Amino acid sequence: xxxxxxxxxxxxxxxxxxxxxxxxxxxxxxxxxxxxxxxxxxxxxxxxxxxxxxxxxxxxxxxxxxxxxxxxxxxxxxxxxxxxxxxxxxxxxxxxxxxxxxxxxxxxxxxxxxxxxxxxxxxxxxxxxxxxxxxxxxxxxxxxxxxxxxxxxxxxxxxxxxxxxxxxxxxxxxxxxxxxxxxxxxxxxxxxxxxxxxxxxxxxxxxxxxxxxxxxxxxxxxxxxxxxxxxxxxxxxxxxxxxxxxxxxxxxxxxxxxxxxxxxxxxxxxxxxxxxxxxxxxxxxxxxxxxxxxxxxxxxxxxxxxxxxxxxxxxxxxxxxxxxxxxxxxxxxxxxxxxxxxxxxxxxxxxxxxxxxxxxxxxxxxxxxxxxxxxxxxxxxxxxxxxxxxxxxxxxxxxxxxxxxxxxxxxxxxxxxxxxxxxxxxxxxxxxxxxxxxxxxxxxxxxxxxxxxxxxxxxx
Amino acid sequence: xxxxxxxxxxxxxxxxxxxxxxxxxxxxxxxxxxxxxxxxxxxxxxxxxxxxxxxxxxxxxxxxxxxxxxxxxxxxxxxxxxxxxxxxxxxxxxxxxxxxxxxxxxxxxxxxxxxxxxxxxxxxxxxxxxxxxxxxxxxxxxxxxxxxxxxxxxxxxxxxxxxxxxxxxxxxxxxxxxxxxxxxxxxxxxxxxxxxxxxxxxxxxxxxxxxxxxxxxxxxxxxxxxxxxxxxxxxxxxxxxxxxxxxxxxxxxxxxxxxxxxxxxxxxxxxxxxxxxxxxxxxxxxxxxxxxxxxxxxx
Numbered sequence: 001x002x003x004x005x006x007x008x009x010x011x012x013x014x015x016x017x018x019x020x021x022x023x024x025x026x027x028x029x030x031x032x033x034x035x036x037x038x039x040x041x042x043x044x045x046x047x048x049x050x051x052x053x054x055x056x057x058x059x060x061x062x063x064x065x066x067x068x069x070x071x072x073x074x075x076x077x078x079x080x081x082x083x084x085x086x087x088x089x090x091x092x093x094x095x096x097x098x099x100x101x102x103x104x105x106x107x108x109x110x111x112x113x114x115x116x117x118x119x120x121x122x123x124x125x126x127x128x129x130x131x132x133x134x135x136x137x138x139x140x141x142x143x144x145x146x147x148x149x150x151x152x153x154x155x156x157x158x159x160x161x162x163x164x165x166x167x168x169x170x171x172x173x174x175x176x177x178x179x180x181x182x183x184x185x186x187x188x189x190x191x192x193x194x195x196x197x198x199x200x201x202x203x204x205x206x207x208x209x210x211x212x213x214x215x216x217x218x219x220x221x222x223x224x225x226x227x228x229x230x231x232x233x234x235x236x237x238x239x240x241x242x243x244x245x246x247x248x249x250x251x252x253x254x255x256x257x258x259x260x261x262x263x264x265x266x267x268x269x270x271x272x273x274x275x276x277x278x279x280x281x282x283x284x285x286x287x288x289x290x291x292x293x294x295x296x297x298x299x300x301x302x303x304x305x306x307x308x309x310x311x312x313x314x315x316x317x318x319x320x321x322x323x324x325x326x327x328x329x330x331x332x333x334x335x336x337x338x339x340x341x342x343x344x345x346x347x348x349x350x351x352x353x354x355x356x357x358x359x360x361x362x363x364x365x366x367x368x369x370x371x372x373x374x375x376x377x378x379x380x381x382x383x384x385x386x387x388x389x390x391x392x393x394x395x396x397x398x399x400x401x402x403x404x405x406x407x408x409x410x411x412x413x414x415x416x417x418x419x420x421x422x423x424x425x426x427x428x429x430x431x432x433x434x435x436x437x438x439x440x441x442x443x444x445x446x447x448x449x450x451x452x453x454x455x456x457x458x459x460x
Numbered sequence: 461x462x463x464x465x466x467x468x469x470x471x472x473x474x475x476x477x478x479x480x481x482x483x484x485x486x487x488x489x490x491x492x493x494x495x496x497x498x499x500x501x502x503x504x505x506x507x508x509x510x511x512x513x514x515x516x517x518x519x520x521x522x523x524x525x526x527x528x529x530x531x532x533x534x535x536x537x538x539x540x541x542x543x544x545x546x547x548x549x550x551x552x553x554x555x556x557x558x559x560x561x562x563x564x565x566x567x568x569x570x571x572x573x574x575x576x577x578x579x580x581x582x583x584x585x586x587x588x589x590x591x592x593x594x595x596x597x598x599x600x601x602x603x604x605x606x607x608x609x610x611x612x613x614x615x616x617x618x619x620x621x622x623x624x625x626x627x628x629x630x631x632x633x634x635x636x637x638x639x640x641x642x643x644x645x646x647x648x649x650x651x652x653x654x655x656x657x658x659x660x661x662x663x664x665x666x667x668x669x670x671x672x673x674x675x676x677x678x679x680x681x682x683x684x685x686x687x688x689x690x691x692x693x694x695x696x697x698x699x700x701x702x703x704x705x706x707x708x709x710x711x712x713x714x715x716x717x718x719x720x721x722x723x724x725x726x727x728x729x730x731x732x733x734x735x736x737x738x739x740x741x742x743x744x745x746x747x748x749x750x751x752x753x754x755x756x757x758x759x
Contacts, residue, residue: 153560156550183555187528237528237553243521245551276521281509284520324518328511330709331518378683378711422681423543424582452582457547460519 100149101454105208107141109134111445113438120437122221124391124405125365126308128301129224129256133437134214134445140165141447142207144175148456154183160206175228187237197227198235198247199270199290201320201341209458211337211373212416213430213447217387218343218367222316224256224301227292229268243286245274257292257314257345259299268294276460281329285322286460292316296349302402312349312361318342322460333378340370353401361403363394379420387412389436410436424451481617484526484557486535486545487514489596490567490605492733492742494534497610497627501620507548510734513709514540515586515681519547527552530563532616534609537566538573540593562615568593570608571601574662586681596732597664599639599746606631638743646750648759655692655724657684657706657715660731664749673701676714684714693721700724702757707731725756 117133134141145161160176178193196204202219203226215225231251238244251258253267261267270293276286294314300307319342326335344366352358371385391405398404412435418428425448432443483504485491491506498504507523508514514536527533527548535541549558557563573591580589595601610628614621650669654661657676665672674695678688704715704726712728719726729749730739736752739745753759 182558184553185555187553189553235553237524237551239529240525243525245524274521278520278522281511284518284522286521324520328509328709329517330512332513332516332709333711422582422586457519457542457544457550459547459551460521 098149100147101456103146103451103453103455105142105144105146105206106450106452107143107208107448108139109141109213109445109447110138111136111443113443114441115438121302121402122217122389122410122436124394124403125221125389125410126302126402127220127224128299129226131215131220131223131225131256133443144206144208146454146456148454150182151179154181155179156182187239189235189237191233191235192231194228194230195233197229197249197251197270197292198233198272199227199292199316200318200343201286201288201322201339203227204459208449208451211339211371211381211383212385212414213428213445214432216341216369216371216385217389217410217412217436218341218369221367221389222257222343222345222365227255227257229253229255229258231266243274243276245272247272247274253295256299256301257316258294258296259310260297262295262297267296268292282327283323283325284329284460285324286320287322288318288320290316290318290320292318298352306354308354308402309352310347310349310361311352312347314345314347316343316345318344324460331375335375337373338370339372340368342366342368351403353403356397356401359397361394361398363392363403365389365391381416381418381420383414383416383418385414385416387414387436408435412436424455425449481531481613482529483532483534484530486533486541487596487732488734489602489732489742489745490534490536490609492745493602493606493609494532494613496631496742497606497624498613499623499627501617501623502613510730510732510739511709513707515543517544519544519551523548524551527557528554530554530557532563532565532612533557534565534567536568536593536595538568538590538593538595539588540568562612565609565612567601567605567608568595570604571595571598574666575659585677585679592659592662594660594731595663597661597749598667599635599642600667601663602742603632603635603639606635634743638746642746642750645754649750649753649757652702652753652757653700655696655701655704655715655718657704657710660707661705661729664729668753670703676704676706676718689714689718692718696722696724698723703727703753705729708735727752727756729753 111134113133113136117136120133143163145163146159147161148156148158150156157179158176159174162173162175164171164173174194176195178191178195180191181189184190198204202210202215203223219225229251231249233247233249235245235247238246249270250266251268251270252261252265253259253263254261258268270290272288272290274286274288276284278284292314296314297311298309299311300309302308321340323338324335327333344364346362346364348362350358351361367389369385369387371383373381373383375381388409388411390409393405394403412432414430414432416428416430418426420426428447430445430447432445434441434443481498481502483494483498483502485494485504485506487508488506488510491504494502494504505526507526508517535545555561568591573595576591577587577589580587606628610624614624617624646668652670653673654665654670655674655676656672659675659680662672664670674692676684676689676692678685699722701724704719704724706712706715706726706728708728708730712726715726718724728736729752730736730745733739733741733745735745736748738748738751
């Protein structure tokens with residue numbers, strides 16, 4: 001093949017150059033003769049190659065599949081039928097053999113609101129971090145680039161680079177960048193870098209793995225959507241018949257609900273305990289308890305132009321529970337997931353409010369959600385989610401501020417249906433009735449999630 | 461807090477069971493093989509059962525704790541378990557069974573894989589670039605994997621190496637005889653045309669000389685669609701093929717639908733041990749596959 005290409009290139013070259021230097025007929029004749037010779041050469045070589053290819057094909061045809069079954073031939077065959085070296089797809093040779101796994105996830109939305117999402121505000125719960133409603137109208141969501149590979153025999157590393165649009169500018173962020181041990185003994189592991197904290201059930205899940213387009217209210221209000229920070233994570237898996245994992249994290253404390261990297265850059269820590277098991281072949285469950293303590297210095301929430309600044313300590317307790325059902329555990333055909341989380345938090349410190357100065361703040365808040373998702377037939381799922389928040393009264397000084405809850409607890413419910421042509425694509429329709437950030441608003445939305453390249457396995 | 465952790469440790473310690481070689485099999489056929497070759501000296505469990513599609517199971521908490529305590533993992537590999545095994549390994553915190561270590565055995569590495577793609581693109585469906593991973597339906601493959609597994613057992617448990625070797629010799633003899641018997645009985649199946657639900661029978665077809673003429677799935681991993689099925693009716697009209705085969709974990713609706721319209725018998729074949737009432741061990745499993753094909757074909 002390469003030879004043929006060469007001939008063609010030579011011919012073009014010769015053809016193009018000929019007028020410039022082939023001045024005499026004799027020279028042209030000589031060239032013609034040379035070309036004829038070349039062509040004859042290649043034709044004989046190609047004929048030889050074709051003959052060898054035919055032979056190879058014939059031999060291949062006589063491989064094991066075509067061997068006639070004869071009584072005692074198999075021992076010999078098992079011996080001669082040598083295992084082949086793990087033959088990948090036309091293995092590339094060169095510097096790129098060690099390329100890490102690379103995947104890209106695309107997300108986009110079309111969302112409609114009755115009220116103006118710019119005025120979205122949950123009384124008593126000024127939103128921080130990434131929390132808030134999806135953009136109105138058509139919008140591109142986070143485009144996530146995932147890169148991962150084993151570093152060596154003892155470490156593995158992961159990088160998530162979302163490309164997001166913030167205030168009209170395209171920004172590449174480092175969402176996750178961590179290395180983790182793979183060879184520690186006794187069921188221990190240590191992760192270092194930037195990662196989603198292991199608290200709760202949904203906190204560690206990337207947005208493409210959520211069952212609804214947005215996070216539950218309690219994640220939005222308490223964790224700024226998801227708690228992500230820099231630090232260290234220890235996990236220990238007990239050597240027991242049942243699943244029991246204990247974990248602890250120490251973190252920089254630079255992200256909501258922490259802020260300002262307090263305590264010389266060790267602003268928060270977390271603890272978690274997780275257990276789970278099976279009930280027969282068809283059911284499995286997981287339950288967890290988590291604790292988060294976050295110190296904040298001038299942590300911003302509420303409006304971006306006139307933020308509320310909190311300095312103090314947040315303590316949070318979370319309980320999560322997930323139940324999954326599939327007939328015989330075969331979730332390809334039909335399956336059902338029930339999931340619920342409860343969170344309680346106390347924030348103790350002071351708020352600096354625009355126009356009001358600094359006020360002491362010590363208040364308890366709680367919230368929960370429950371959701372159920374059912375897949376009746378392959379590819380189609382339907383889901384329901386109910387969300388609720390509740391806040392104590394922070395005191396009369398907070399009247400007419402965004403920190404004062406109204407008499408009724410903010411709530412919301414959502415319905416969704418999604419269709420997945422394969423594991424790598426999903427299109428979702430979602431309806432939400434919101435009495436949290438609005439006074440009763442119907443929202444309709446469409447979302448797509450597409451994944452190309454390597455795609456890591458999902459956790460339970 | 462420190463006291464709580466210590467207390468938990470104390471409570472847990474007596475629960476840690478002491479056993480022989482603990483083997484985590486990804487699929488029931490490897491569980492059966494490990495039991496066959498390891499006998500009393502191994503403690504084996506399978507992550508999936510015969511009624512589960514091994515492509516799509518959840519990385520459940522119970523499986524994480526099994527991986528944590530395993531001495532050896534045996535899985536089909538070739539990306540069959542890519543949707544869940546990496547997560548189990550990641551959460552299992554067990555360096556003994558990480559890929560590349562002695563405690564990780566990928567069965568498909570020891571056989572000649574079919575359908576190895578030169579280039580892959582997901583528009584072709586959920587294809588496995590390292591070849592078709594459903595290697596277990598050719599009993600000759602089982603023998604190759606058995607040799608590798610037996611060797612691995614002896615390496616991990618050298619005190620019982622002789623015993624593993626003897627068991628292997630015995631299994632080799634019985635299995636070779638069984639293959640010869642199956643070959644004789646299945647000779648009439650050679651050249652029969654098969655419509656498969658999913659491309660998971662290529663090794664069986666290769667062994668018995670069956671010819672796969674179509675699949676119910678329009679593309680690997682994409683469930684059968686009405687339009688694809690009606691095309692198959694047109695294409696295979698009245699008895700244009702000999703069998704429509706599916707695994708027990710696949711819905712029987714598409715194959716029954718096609719069978720009704722074409723007169724081609726629909727057959728459920730156990731794709732692993734436990735896939736049918738009769739398939740209780742490796743030997744009865746292949747007996748049953750052949751029985752079912754012969755019965756359905758009236759042969």
